[in-house]
Amino acid sequence: MIRLRAKTSDAVLDASQVRRVRFLLLEFLPAVRCQVSQGPGIAIVVSDRNREDLTEALQRRIEEIIGCQLVEDD
Structure with a gap:
């Protein structure tokens, strides 16, 4: 199972x-x-x-989208 969380606890995602x-x-x-929990x-x-x-490249791309590690x- 893949379980990830944002390093920044107050991070929030929009629907997009x-x-x-x-x-x-x-x-x-x-x-x-x-x-995917919006936060x-x-x-x-x-x-x-x-x-x-989960490849490093895919994780980096997701981090770019969400704006945090x-x-x-x-």
């Missing part, structure tokens, strides 16, 4: 950012579904993929 993040994860992992405290969960499936959420 949520759609873009979901699209990238569903398209490039590929995943059946993913959950504050952005959280991303992809239950049907492992952390190793992501860390693993245990």
Whole structure:
């Protein structure tokens, strides 16, 4: 399972950012579904993929969209 959270706890996403993040994860992992919490405290969960499936390049692209760094959420 991939569980990520924003390093900045007060970060918030708008609807467009949520759609873009979901699209990238569903398209490039590929995943059946993913959950993206708008925040504050952005959280991303992809239950049907492992952390190793998320490439550094894809994570960087998502971080560009959300405007902050992501860390693993245990």
